[in-house]
Amino acid sequence: MLKAIYQHLKKGLEKTKEQARIGISELNISRQIDETLFEELEIALLKADVGVEATEEIIDFLKRESRKRGLKTGDQLKELLKEKLISMLSHCKGELNLLGEKPDVILFLGINGSGKTTTVGKLAYKFIKEGKTVVLAAADTFRAAAVEQLEVWAKRTGARIVKHQQGADPSAVVFDAVNSAKSRGDDIVLVDTAGRLHTKEHLIKELQKIKRTIKKFSPNQPCETLLVLDGTIGQNSINQAKVFKEATDVTGIIITKLDGTAKGGAVIPICQKLKIPIKFIGVGESVEDLLPFDPETFVNALLD
Numbered sequence: 309m310l311k312a313i314y315q316h317l318k319k320g321l322e323k324t325k326e327q328a329r330i331g332i333s334e335l336n337i338s339r340q341i342d343e344t345l346f347e348e349l350e351i352a353l354l355k356a357d358v359g360v361e362a363t364e365e366i367i368d369f370l371k372r373e374s375r376k377r378g379l380k381t382g383d384q385l386k387e388l389l390k391e392k393l394i395s396m397l398s399h400c401k402g403e404l405n406l407l408g409e410k411p412d413v414i415l416f417l418g419i420n421g422s423g424k425t426t427t428v429g430k431l432a433y434k435f436i437k438e439g440k441t442v443v444l445a446a447a448d449t450f451r452a453a454a455v456e457q458l459e460v461w462a463k464r465t466g467a468r469i470v471k472h473q474q475g476a477d478p479s480a481v482v483f484d485a486v487n488s489a490k491s492r493g494d495d496i497v498l499v500d501t502a503g504r505l506h507t508k509e510h511l512i513k514e515l516q517k518i519k520r521t522i523k524k525f526s527p528n529q530p531c532e533t534l535l536v537l538d539g540t541i542g543q544n545s546i547n548q549a550k551v552f553k554e555a556t557d558v559t560g561i562i563i564t565k566l567d568g569t570a571k572g573g574a575v576i577p578i579c580q581k582l583k584i585p586i587k588f589i590g591v592g593e594s595v596e597d598l599l600p601f602d603p604e605t606f607v608n609a610l611l612d
């Protein structure tokens with residue numbers, strides 16, 4: 309199982325590896341550790357969007373530790389790098405927090421195009437495969453196309469969809485979805501929201517209203533508020549995340565599109581700066597392309 313996940317992730321991350329050469333293909337095994345090797349590694353990390361601060365921390369650690377441990381070869385350095393990256397990511401490993409209430413409600417946030425609807429579809433697939441019943445709340449009421457896109461996922465996965473007219477109040481959709489899930493005893497409600505709001509105040513008000521609506525049914529819900537970030541924009545997503553974090557409590561992050569980017573290294577500063585657990589990563593557009601975030605698997609896929 310783990311091996312299959314690893315292969316899948318490795319394939320997904322191929323671009324990050326090739327373009328950024330975090331893959332340390334440059335640091336060939338027979339080569340001795342010297343100053344140029346550290347310089348090359350620094351450039352590779354920066355190219356992968358690991359960011360200046362984190363790169364500095366990594367290089368400093370590698371220089372210090374490799375001296376202390378008396379390491380000689382690039383190969384040994386690579387193992388040390390792995391160890392460091394895994395430890396930097398370890399506090400970001402997060403599992404989905406389900407309460408087993410019927411329903412558990414998961415709210416999805418993120419700007420337009422970040423991958424919310426796709427991620428909702430992938431998670432619906434995962435839950436239904438586990439034998440749960442799933443309701444999709446089409447609370448992105450800005451565009452008719454948004455609802456249609458979610459309908460495609462409902463059909464594909466066998467989830468039930470609750471929708472209103474375009475332009476309707478998102479909270480009204482959420483109310484209907486949770487209400488019907490509760491009366492039918494459904495397991496999960498996935499709330500797909502719009503990422504496009506005129507101002508930050510607007511966004512805050514809208515999200516708070518949605519949350520209040522959910523809490524009418526249970527004070528414990530939503531059991532997760534997941535922020536979906538586009539992995540291809542690398543470190544830029546940190547500022548985006550800060551806006552959402554100010555607007556509402558975010559309990560987890562999902563980083564999408566890690567299959568199509570050379571900026572996968574940004575997962576490291578995202579983890580360090582935001583201090584929010586990463587619950588899943590997206591590595592493609594099909595139902596199976598959502599993986600749990602495991603630092604060790606991730607780092608191995610990035611470096612091997």
Ligand SMILES: Nc1nc2c(ncn2[C@@H]2O[C@H](COP(=O)(O)OP(=O)(O)O)[C@@H](O)[C@H]2O)c(=O)[nH]1
Pocket residue numbers: 418419420421422423424425426427503536564565566567568589590591592593597
């Ligand atoms: N390659 C790739 N594409 C993705 C992934 N997740 C989402 N997408 C694509 O990104 C685009 C925007 O996704 P969408 O779910 O509509 O974003 P939303 O506006 O936040 O709901 C779509 O074309 C998706 O197919 C992923 O993990 N990998």
Ligand SMILES: [Mg+2]
Pocket residue numbers: 424425426448454500
């Ligand atoms: Mg959408």
